[in-house]
Amino acid sequence: MNSSLAIYPDLADKRVVITGGGSGIGAAFVEAFAAQGAQVSFLDIADADGSALQEKLKTAKHPAKFIHCDLTDLAALAKVFHDLHEEVGSTEILVNNAANDVRHNMSEMTGAKWDASIAVNLKHLYFCSQAVVPGMKAAGGGAIINLGSISWHLALPNLTMYMTAKAGIEAMTRGMARDFGVDNIRVNTIIPGAIKTPKQTLLWHTPEAEVKIFNGQCLKIRVEPEDVAATALFLASKSAAKCTGREYYIDAGNYGDGA
Numbered sequence: 707m708n709s710s711l712a713i714y715p716d717l718a719d720k721r722v723v724i725t726g727g728g729s730g731i732g733a734a735f736v737e738a739f740a741a742q743g744a745q746v747s748f749l750d751i752a753d754a755d756g757s758a759l760q761e762k763l764k765t766a767k768h769p770a771k772f773i774h775c776d777l778t779d780l781a782a783l784a785k786v787f788h789d790l791h792e793e794v795g796s797t798e799i800l801v802n803n804a805a806n807d808v809r810h811n812m813s814e815m816t817g818a819k820w821d822a823s824i825a826v827n828l829k830h831l832y833f834c835s836q837a838v839v840p841g842m843k844a845a846g847g848g849a850i851i852n853l854g855s856i857s858w859h860l861a862l863p864n865l866t867m868y869m870t871a872k873a874g875i876e877a878m879t880r881g882m883a884r885d886f887g888v889d890n891i892r893v894n895t896i897i898p899g900a901i902k903t904p905k906q907t908l909l910w911h912t913p914e915a916e917v918k919i920f921n922g923q924c925l926k927i928r929v930e931p932e933d934v935a936a937t938a939l940f941l942a943s944k945s946a947a948k949c950t951g952r953e954y955y956i957d958a959g960n961y962g963d964g965a
Contacts, residue, residue, distance in 0.1 A: 711936050714943035718743035723797045726804025728755035734931035735801050740766040749775040777804055777830035787837035796841025799942045802831040802852045809864040827871035847890030849942045852879050854897040860962040883951030892950040894941050899957025902928045924959030
């Protein structure tokens with residue numbers, strides 16, 4: 707955990723749920739909120755990663771809890787939130803992080819693949835939010851943080867379905883912010899740039915891709931998962947009490963290299 711992250715005393719003991727928290731940016735979220743003294747539960751299908759992170763954080767003020775959950779199974783998702791709320795109380799902060807940026811060509815696409823992409827990249831954000839909003843209303847407020855992507859703003863190749871879902875997240879955020887603002891529920895989007903995660907490094911960030919990333923960024927420095935987590939902490943805290951319905955870029959000023 708990055709010890710340079712700011713401390714937000716009001717996040718201590720908050721009940722936080724993070725989707726896709728087993729690895730990458732999601733794991734950085736889990737560690738960051740646990741370091742604030744929050745009660746963190748994180749959902750993922752990656753059992754090995756989730757269990758390892760839970761073990762790593764077992765000495766936190768509130769040991770983080772890994773829950774296996776296929777977010778595309780809406781019945782299972784609803785049960786997870788029901789059981790979690792029965793056990794520890796209603797969710798006060800929700801971080802909708804899970805996604806899968808699979809590359810594709812239109813010629814390969816089918817209706818089933820389309821539905822699967824929307825399910826993993828957009829649909830569950832809506833239904834996770836649906837599960838937590840009643841408790842937030844009853845508590846007098848809450849915070850929902852959705853994860854978007856720089857990809858559709860740059861029109862990256864071979865990501866049309868993923869970018870469609872990520873563009874939809876920004877619209878969803880604004881709609882929810884309007885609908886739930888009367889109940890003091892804040893909803894914002896974080897838009898990460900090219901984040902240096904193990905998955906991205908392994909699959910996509912070749913030496914050639916690294917050059918393009920730096921060429922596109924105003925700041926010539928790689929953006930790390932902890933940088934995204936720092937923004938999530940701020941948006942979840944009372945310091946962001948007047949922030950809702952907006953997009954927050956963590957991309958080192960990435961406008962693309964024009965290539």
